[in-house]
Amino acid sequence: MKLNLLAGTFLGIALLVFQSCAETTMANTVDPPLNASSFRVPVSGNSFLTVKPSGASEIINSTSLTSWTNSNTVISTYFRVSNTGIVNIGLKASVPSGTSVVKVTIGNTSKNVTLTGSDYTDYTVGSFTISTPGYVKVDLQGVSRTGGFFADVSDVTFGGTASTGTNIYSNDPSYYYWARRGPSCHLTYTIPTTSNVSYYYNEVTVPAGEDKIGSYFMANGFNEGYFGMQVNSATERRILFSVWSPFNTDDPNNIPPDHKIILNRSGSGVTIGEFGNEGSGGQSYYKYNWSAGQTYKFLLKGEPDGSGKTDFTAWFLSPDTTTWKLIASWKRPQTSTYLKGFYSFVENFNPENGYQGRKAEFKNQWVKTSNGSWIAISAAKFSVDNTYNAKQRIDAMGGTSGSAFYLQNGGFFNTTVAPGSQFSVAPPTQMPNINLSTLP
Template identity: 35%
Template sequence: MNKLRYSLLPGLFAVAQTLCAQQSPVVLPGFTAYAVPAEQGVRISQRQGVTQWKDSANAVHFYFHTSATGAIKLALQAKSDAPSRLRVSLNGREKIVSIPAKDSFATIPLLETKLKDTGFYTLVLKGLDKQGEVYADIKGLQLEGPATKNIQFNPKPWRRSASVHLGYTPPEGAQVEWFYGEIRVPEGQDKIGTYFMSCGWHRGYFGMQVNGPAERRIIFSVWDAGKEPDDRKLVRYEDQVTMLAKGDSVVAHGFGGEGTGGHSHWVYDWKAGETYRFLMHAVPKGTTTQYTAYFFVPEHNEWKLIASFRAPKDGKYMGRLYSFLENFSFENGWLHRKGYFGNHWVKTPEGQWIELTKARFTNDATARAKDRLDFGGGAENGWFYLWTAGFIPADAKLGDTFERPATGRQPQIELPAF
């Protein structure tokens, strides 16, 4: 009897573990949700989650990724100032749910379904009708069942998607005086809150950005010396980047918040589907280096000076060359965006042009922490590409190497005389 009883214990223990896992709910905080198609008539904040949801034109979406199949049961931690109704949908199932008037959050059952496949899923909450001011304030989305095993979601209020990079390595011993690159953003991929950066190096970056519905910029920045992360007023004068020149209509000033340094931008209505050209120049002198950025304006068929900065405690040519794609907007961090990066070349002080046809893929802390799994990169149609967001499966991992075919056509550049 004892032997039989003990032989059953491992199986009983495994069953108990499974039941325990099924009974332990997973909660997606309200601040991880997104308002779709736009965060208008609803507010999503770190402290309070989903609040002030007054407009039915915008649904509330929760995204998660499953590594297991099986049953899943959902509930909403919500309250409302007066009775309201929501339409809930997940995995092809829909249900209308009533939200009672309450001063405190209650756990309201939503629906149950069976997930037959692993991957990304979206819970959609749509406001139907309300008797008060809001459809619901939402503290969190509760999930339980076998399908929640190893479930992934972003647990942080940082709702931007992962940043992704391409690292270029010139031949060993080659000094980089000039760095040339091109960007093409496909139509529909130029989402607000996206920075497509072509020419980055150890002291700065140069690319183009979508700042709003009616504003786009060409941006060039150089970091100060030292490690002050936020406030440029704390940076000693001898460690600060100095602006030497800037182009017509270019705005230039200091910056902080992500390191400190000198920033410049030119408001320019660049177009998706067009190819744009970027050129960086480095002139070391003693312990400083002068960095100058030029942008080719296709409408004028000429290169425009963006700005020139002198960087202290440098004295080197450009190193650690890279491009990147960044989503800097929290509100639309669910929107897919993609850019093509290509025809990168460097020129040595001796006048030799070298084409860069290989790139190494890297990503940021958001990706490395597995807060977001939707990012990627590669090479296609003669270009490198990078993408982020959209809650679709990754197609690249940290350290992957991509290669594009060489064109053999070095840049033809005629800079303006000053």
Template identity: 35%
Template sequence: MGLVGQRAFAVEAEQTEPPLTLRVPAFTAYTLPDPDGAQISPRRGVTHWTDPHLSVNWYGLFRHTGQLSVRLELRLPEGAVSELKMTLQDQSRSVRVTGKGNEIPAAADFGVFAIRQTGYTRFMLESLNPPGRPFGDLDALLLEGPALQDAHFNLKPRRNAASVHLNYAVPADTEIAAFYGEVTAVEDPTATFYMACGWHRGYFGMQVNSPAERRIIFSVWDSGGEPTDRSKVSQENRVVLMDKGDGVYSGDFGNEGTGGHSHLKYMWKTGQKQRFVVTATPTDETFTIFSGYYFHPDSRRWMLISSWKAPREGGYLRRPHSFSENFWGSNGHFVRKALYGNQWILTADGRWIELTQASFSHDATGRSDRLDRFMGVQDGQFFLSHGGFVEGFTPFGQTFTRPPVGTPPGDIVLPRKNANSQAILD
């Protein structure tokens, strides 16, 4: 058995004893149907599981068939009895386990299951206890058997799906004065950020923040490299808000670099194309004003989200890209997918260039912890998909080409007060 860096589990084939075993921490589990229906933490595992309608679920990738012994390590008050049911690959086992004390693990032995199909398998744990009886606090799944050969589980506390990115191919030395892109959400669980227009100093896209709230986000990073706390950023390194649209909130952000943040609360629709454009207006050799504009589907007009004056710049947009992010880990078991299409850049000398080629990348979680991350071309657009424990993956760095649209956007009419940005586009 091999375990590399506590990041993910990949068991190498062995011809000798001892048998293959694996401890899958409870803190890697997910709850359904409510992703926040119990407390899950690296220190205590799964606790406060009291709803008999809530299941606790683990997911693992099996590359071989064979037998698999399944036990559950849990803590119960001394003498307390919990009845639990485990289901995987259409096989179910129920057991009763007696507690040894709140800090002494007991084991629920569900016996041997047959892994008959390769691919991702869901381990679904259900409570058969009546209301008021303790279910138990869960520490780990304990697995053993030949089916574990080359199997893969995420063993890290981070339960987010991997973040995935489109990196667009741009002619060398291009001065990019504007970047236009479109995004259509296909699957959009809560805690999803579909970012349409990113560049070296910021990002612009749309979020699902809750079932009742969605946002259009535009943010620009400070200079200076401070990773977390904007109060530590000197005034000469801070971006400064120059303007914002009606109904737009603006403020600070930190913990992922620091900078200026803005958002419009708007219930954008799944399946409806959303349109974005970012402009760059150098004011001198050291400052550039970056502005984000959103085509509002209700008014059918372009509106300003915000404009920020960025220090230590004086140039144009660099490294155009898009991404999709699962920014909260409790629902990393849900699929996220969006279409990204009709990308264009406008050069400083007024030429539109269509971006039809992009390469795939992902964050550190996608290296070995979560393999369910994809890019491709669908309906003439790029797509990004991640999460859901879907079998297969897209290799890091793979390049895709979408068919060209051929005609740049011709209806970008910006608010009158944004004359500098409009002059770029005219």
């Protein structure tokens, strides 16, 4: 999770290439400056290898697309326009040796451009028609080459009548990594009580097809940590529970002994360790092959231990059992608090998969106070991270679907929901049926 992007709220969250209408355009081999109505879209922050055959060598690095040798690889670049009309597309590219022909596709129109010369040059591709405002996807695919590589490409350029409104793409190098991951989005739940809260309860369903690799669907967030489920690879999924140290550092080795998160206990098969880079603290995860389309239950407890520390404990329940699974119980020093800041988020932590969409539904939220009362949650506020706020990329949204809240990000969809929007559902009526005294 992007810890720095939550500051002030919490601690501190098969592509088809069309062949029709193909045209061949001889490249402009001079390198004039772009005029004031043209825009450069850096490949490093806005492009993805959306088709990459096994063994293909293409790489998108911090400055360009490079090592481009495979004619079956498709490189997709995204930018957002607010107007319809003509968009004039170009490439800034270098061909290390020989001459290359590259196909450029938007929608069902393709144009070929010839590239040559080892100096980076602005090449004109041609004009395309944009019929709907929103994200534009520009696909590149190699057609032929006489040298070792098709080209190194640093930018896709665009102009024309479709570009005369508000355009959105990542133009800040400090955001390229985050923009390729995509904006994360959050729901902050409204807790209708001023009493101390000891438990958070939430149910999470990831719809079929929305469980992309790199996704984190965080169910029970709190001021000191977060608890949810991940898609770590094609073969591994995890239930993850982490608690931040009160010592602010990205390196767990720098945490003083009296500020380290202490393990109280953990469930069988749970891996225990530390994490860094986005704050630091104690981390626990359970490898579990959860499935899209199924509903999973998350229960979190947080109470002070009476000695200036607080115990946070997380349990997980899958639909194929009636027995709650202990993930871990952590003791956080320098802290005396009940649970505060109930929230959920959806994010992608794999920048190579940032062009793919993901979605989760959250429903039947409850809190239990320290005096034993279960209280239903029925309202939430939508928020986004700094990648969205800086208008580097805005494909993130939230809303309601029946009795559930939802969050969605990635995929370069065009629907927008204003950050700060308030959502509500009918309050759930059936409180969780949990015997808390028998939890592991």
